Amino acid sequence: MCGRYASTKAPADLADEFHAVDATAETAQRPDYNVAPTKDVTVVVERHPRDEEGNADPATTERSLRTVRWGLVPFWAKDPSAGARMVNARSETITEKPAFRRAAASRRCLFPMDGWYEWQRSKSAKQPYFTHYADGATMAVAGLWEFWRPKDGELAEKYPDGLVTGCVLTTEAVGPLAQVHDRMPLVLPPDAWGDWLDPDAGPTEGPMSRLLVPPPPELVSTLEIRPVSTRVNSVRNNGPELLDRLPDDQVAEPIQLDLLS
Incomplete structure (x- = not known):
């Protein structure tokens, strides 16, 4: 799963x-350094x-940075509170679940991040880990976006x-990540960004089907x-201190990083 992440680069640099x-x-x-659900x-x-x-204009496309609230609100929801429960979606079922089906068809996006936090559960404690590209490159995580509009009443005014x-x-x-949690964000390499963002390619068409799988060992x-x-x-x-490595003697159950190979 993904419940927190860090995103510190300026929009101009991301662009x-x-x-x-x-x-x-x-x-x-x-x-x-501590992006949480319901934040913009x-x-x-x-x-x-x-x-x-x-x-x-069907003949051209434009790639852009946009601001969204983290926590998808289905277009048919009565109020936006549903978003707090939908910060993540399982890639295996986005074409089946009513909340995500329309967005999966043509409203796909990338979440740029420095890396994400995950908590390893043990008998004694919950140890947070931060996962990122070793060279500091921006990580692109597959996502969906949706537009919600209230019909009337106070919500329409708000x-x-x-x-x-x-x-x-x-x-x-996969790999050592499974020692922390059984789920992880769907990280996409740069050569997959265009296929994922293509608004004319359905989630099960052409290259789309190969993207909805765990990342390869190379990544x-x-x-x-x-x-x-x-x-x-x-x-x-x-x-920035949230990203500092915790000394090994303070970690209850260190993961085996040699599994990376």
């Missing part, structure tokens, strides 16, 4: 890395641009422009997993 237009404007997020986050989307009358939300896809954990071997302080447990804590 360069993902070859995208920065459309976050005033909604751009500050560096966040930056995602990468690819859509057919629309003219002033709202007509899409959300006059509707609400754009998103969720992270998870898959079966896993580029990851670094390190124990970190339980300070990350509280959303009130937020700073």
Whole structure:
């Protein structure tokens, strides 16, 4: 699963890395070392641009950075509270579940992150680990986004422009990651970004089917997993110190990193 992550790079830098237009404007997020569900986050989307009358141009697409709330609210939900329970979606079932089926068909996105936190459960404690690319590259995690608009009443007054939300896809954990938790975010390599974001490719068509699987050993071997302080447990804590490695003598059940090979 994925319940917390770090995202500290400036939108301009992310736009360069993902070859995208920065459309976050005033909604751009500050560096966040403890991103939690229901926060506004930056995602990468690819859509057919629309003219002033709202007509899409099917001949071209534009990749951009957008701001969404983490926690997908299905378009048919009566209120946005459903999003708090839908921060993750299992990649194996997104084409079957009513909450995710429409988004999976054409509203896919990438969650840029420095890395994610996961908690290893043991008899004595819950030890958080931070997983990231060893070379510091931005990690792109597959996600879905959805647009929700209230029909009337107080919610229509509160959300006059509707609400754009998103969720992270998870898959079966592999290699040493499985020692921490049995699920992990669906990390996509750069050569898969275009296929995943393509708004005209369904989730089970062509290359899409090969993307909804655990990452290969080659990608896993580029990851670094390190124990970190339980300070990350509280959303009130937020700073670069959350990423510091916890001394080995303070880790109850260290994972076997040699399994990376």
